[in-house]
Amino acid sequence: MTGRLTALDAARRIADGSLTSEALVRACLERIRAREPVVQAWQHLDMDAALMMARQVDRFGSGPLKGIPVGVKDIIDTADMPTGYGSSLYETFRPPRDAACVALARLAGALILGKTVTTEFAYFQPGKTRNPHDPDRTPGGSSSGSAAAVASGMVPLAFGTQTAGSIIRPASFCGCVGYKPTFGLIDRSGVHPFADSLDTVGVFATTVGDAAFFASVIAGRPNLRIKDEVFRPRIGLTRPYAWEAAEPATARALDEAAARLGTVGLEVCEVALPERWRGLLEAQKTIMAFEAARSHAPEMLTASDRLSMKLRELLEAGVLIAPEDYDAARALVAEARAGFSDVLDGFDVLLTPSAPGEAPEGLGATGDPVFNRMWTALGVPCISVPGLTGPTGMPIGVQVVGRWGDDRRALAASAAIGQSLS
């Protein structure tokens, strides 16, 4: 059962010599052999190469992530593996260097197991991945493969990225932890750009402790690690803008989370978001379309016919957005960023839905990031914490939102919340 160890346990056991990276990778590969035919989480995975690397790491590796296998969303560059960005345009592309986050993982001793499926350029056109809990449902996107691989026990840790809801939503749908850090906490070099002021690198794990451990190493921020001491967060329960998008499953999950937190004596109070920031949802869409239209100019110049309809529509809409409207959207975001701490006054974190409901049926779409857009625009840390289920038994996550730059507290609160829910 080494494949079901947490990353923290595995790292401890590799460090004390009671586990090898090779054994851990073998367990992962075994799990992948069993589940991959259905789940389809991997875009590139060379099992022999992975085992060879594991033996190398066992002999020569060092660092806090020594020997721990990591999945990398295929929107992120890897020098030793193809990197396809989910688009036929890059089918044969091999980047000249790793992305910074991949290199930082390797420098810390991690073993890059393979590339996980991304939607096309991390937008809405789905890849092949299925939800590990029901192959007829979407895993969510755009970090579809990373979420599905971690949730199905194929790999303990994986990188994802979020521009709207691409980490939190699939984590909720697949039933693992997704952590979108404060904007910029993990370096983005070598991540294919979508929208410059929104794109954020984050991680997937099976526990909040693992997510915090992984991110702390990559970002070089030891204080993100979850301490053993008891932390009793003050929690603000928030029904976000566009609450009408919430299905009964999500409304019930939020109530159930609050109830369970109450039973362990954690203070949960309702917090209303200020009316004046309702525009954040539209602002995020405006910023994303405007910036994507510019960052994808190369594809529009040379190969627009090889983009999905969904993406082409966004880019064409983005070109038509008046700069004044974009500037107004950025100004609203800046104002809300400055004022957001006050909304949290008296609380450590907000508790709010990760997604509108259970993973939708069908594989033609990846679900709605409506409950993620404003937080990504604000750049604040978000963690999707699993533990609840919906009416059909599918996982439903709750989203923990912290203050800009206060990832430590957001993670610590998420760990406490996760314990109460599981």
Added chain:
Amino acid sequence: MTGRLTALDAARRIADGSLTSEALVRACLERIRAREPVVQAWQHLDMDAALMMARQVDRFGSGPLKGIPVGVKDIIDTADMPTGYGSSLYETFRPPRDAACVALARLAGALILGKTVTTEFAYFQPGKTRNPHDPDRTPGGSSSGSAAAVASGMVPLAFGTQTAGSIIRPASFCGCVGYKPTFGLIDRSGVHPFADSLDTVGVFATTVGDAAFFASVIAGRPNLRIKDEVFRPRIGLTRPYAWEAAEPATARALDEAAARLGTVGLEVCEVALPERWRGLLEAQKTIMAFEAARSHAPEMLTASDRLSMKLRELLEAGVLIAPEDYDAARALVAEARAGFSDVLDGFDVLLTPSAPGEAPEGLGATGDPVFNRMWTALGVPCISVPGLTGPTGMPIGVQVVGRWGDDRRALAASAAIGQSLS
């Protein structure tokens, strides 16, 4: 003399049929043949290919930049030309796609003439370029080739990037216009990253009108273009922090600029920068080193021995910066960004030095960005306006600084200031 046309004049003449792109490119190539043996501005230039492209553009091209040749700093990706980032590590690299700014230029009809020399990864290790006014002096960096090529009449427009002072300083040393827009105004996709929260794409031109025209097209912001109407900016003269770094040449140039502006009746008043933001200079250095250490993890992982000593020292220092110190630097920048508009109260722009003096002698270093760091950290628009000379006859620019997002006014003021100085 077509090679000395402004880009605006050339665009008008190409549009009305009185000039072809081929003739314009021929004039540029003639100038390059004459000056390149000494100036060494180009990293890659295929003259036959350029002429072939020009004929193509004449037949099939369209757009506001139709047929206008553009130089591209070799830190910026081009799909049809090698892209070396100023490092032996990328000597043979050919990116799979253009950077966004290059594609946007092509979509507007521009002709990418070639790649201009950058320092190593746009940091301090110089390339081969010499100052066009004195081959024994540095052109400045890191956008060495773009500044030198435009200043010596080889190409009317060029792209550069700035993380500390890589546009404004070489523009001042070489005697052309350098424009670093508000952070994010021109999309950065496909620009090799150095420091994520500082890297900014900008342009070089021979007039402020051309720089505004070029940037307006690339950013899709028509209102950046300089209007014919008279604009009489209210100007705050600022002796920046670390004024002791200013050589007499720069101190005199600033006084002379103020005097000339006074004689044409423009109001110039001294403005003191608040003491509490003196730390911005160090904050920029902290942010740059911390972020560069992360973004260059791939090079540190695989090829640190092929980095220059200068860069390696920065990266090693960056690794040692405590996250708390980086966060404090970012917090100071955020506070200053929010308050900077007040410093400009009653003024349209600030007038401040572009560089400590004339281009330093020698080719082993690219000069000091001390008068650029804080403005880059603030993310505000900066324009280096030429017209003055130092004691040995070398050009000296003055720097015009505007409010965040108010590039239109900063450019209009720079145009008015440029007229008074020339």
